[in-house]
Amino acid sequence: MPIYEYFCDTCDKKFETLVLGGEVPVCPECGTQDIRRLMSACGFISKGSGGETVSMSAGDSGCGPCTSSNCSSCGI
Numbered sequence: 001m002p003i004y005e006y007f008c009d010t011c012d013k014k015f016e017t018l019v020l021g022g023e024v025p026v027c028p029e030c031g032t033q034d035i036r037r038l039m040s041a042c043g044f045i046s047k048g049s050g051g052e053t054v055s056m057s058a059g060d061s062g063c064g065p066c067t068s069s070n071c072s073s074c075g076i
């Protein structure tokens with residue numbers, strides 16, 4: 001089962017959700033579909049790839065969110 005990390009532009013929050021085939025997840029906070037999928041590897045966020053995901057500055061140095069919860073995607 002693929003668990004993806006998403007970022008909600010409305011709440012400015014990150015969340016993980018299970019995505020079934022073809023399903024478009026919504027933000028658990030505000031219910032919007034205005035969300036972006038982050039790449040599964042946490043390092044990708046800090047590295048960035050042209051600047052779009054780097055705009056998140058809230059404690060994303062390294063793998064912060066993944067050490068406090070189960071981040072099955074990054075394997076830490």
Ligand SMILES: [Zn+2]
Nearest residue numbers: 008011027030
């Ligand atoms: Zn939201």
